[in-house]
Amino acid sequence: YYPEHGFNNIPEWAVTDGYLMYLRGNAEMLIDGRTIAEDDPIPLAEGWNMKAYYPNEPIDAVVALALIADRLEIAKDVLGHFYIPEFEFSNIGDMITGQGYQFKVVEQLDLVYNIGERLATAPEPSKVMEHFITPSVGGKNLSILAIASEEFVGWEVGVFTEGEVLIGSGFVNSDGIAGIAAWEDNPFTDQVDGAVSGDILQFRIWNGNQEFDSRIEPMTGENIWTPDGLLIGHIFAESTVPVEFGIHNSYPNPFNSQVRLSYGLTDNTEMAMHIFDVRGRLVTTLAKGEYKAGNHQIFWNASQVTSGLYFAQLEAAGQTATIKLMLVK
Numbered sequence: 001y002y003p004e005h006g007f008n009n010i011p012e013w014a015v016t017d018g019y020l021m022y023l024r025g026n027a028e029m030l031i032d033g034r035t036i037a038e039d040d041p042i043p044l045a046e047g048w049n050m051k052a053y054y055p056n057e058p059i060d061a062v063v064a065l066a067l068i069a070d071r072l073e074i075a076k077d078v079l080g081h082f083y084i085p086e087f088e089f090s091n092i093g094d095m096i097t098g099q100g101y102q103f104k105v106v107e108q109l110d111l112v113y114n115i116g117e118r119l120a121t122a123p124e125p126s127k128v129m130e131h132f133i134t135p136s137v138g139g140k141n142l143s144i145l146a147i148a149s150e151e152f153v154g155w156e157v158g159v160f161t162e163g164e165v166l167i168g169s170g171f172v173n174s175d176g177i178a179g180i181a182a183w184e185d186n187p188f189t190d191q192v193d194g195a196v197s198g199d200i201l202q203f204r205i206w207n208g209n210q211e212f213d214s215r216i217e218p219m220t221g222e223n224i225w226t227p228d229g230l231l232i233g234h235i236f237a238e239s240t241v242p243v244e245f246g247i248h249n250s251y252p253n254p255f256n257s258q259v260r261l262s263y264g265l266t267d268n269t270e271m272a273m274h275i276f277d278v279r280g281r282l283v284t285t286l287a288k289g290e291y292k293a294g295n296h297q298i299f300w301n302a303s304q305v306t307s308g309l310y311f312a313q314l315e316a317a318g319q320t321a322t323i324k325l326m327l328v329k
Contacts, residue, residue, distance in 0.1 A: 050102050
């Protein structure tokens, strides 16, 4: 239903179904009708379904969907949180009355919500992202289950397109798993804020102090964005021991607002990263202090300076490395 163009091909409101709506602002919808029994069966077709949640109280997704867990591949809420029974992972938390949920099942069946039990232990509390700020929700998403080693517990994971657009983020929980929704580009805005089919995915992790390139070795799916796709794999940090000291990469370059600099330090040392203009004048200092040996990344937001040629200079332990940057606006 597209009000602006007076178009509708939704034949009727089906009480068993869920509906996806895109709003320009906050709103409240009032629905008048009869009460539906919490355990009324809801027919599910093989594959994807979007269905209503009947119970009048919140129930954790793991409990609510227990009766179909053996035939459920994945369940998702409108925020991109998901439950995968095979891996005993869920970040949906409580299912909420009045919301619709997506279910992908391996065969045709009836969904009956399990309302007779509660979780013996409380689910792990959600965490507010500090570094990779979760992008705005919109449209379809790719579900990513990233399995990490114990050392990454509590670290943040960011998912990017090759165009450096952050499309999803999450954190590694106490079980060493991060569940992430990677969002598509919103067609209702002019800004590129998400992925399109075929985009190659890039990953970074943040330990609370430093950011590292990372990669996922897929067990299921590929490192390519697909709508309602699923990527499951082990996530690894790129080697933290650089081949050599220096600034190894700048991306993109030329750039029009922000550039990412990847650099390496062979030892724990005092370092500084400066930006100079073509006349050798200091424009800004991006970083200065004690840093550990390893691969690092840093961003320069050049929105406040004019177009032209600039130089990034890394100084550490008596060594210097310089790279050219071309800013084009």
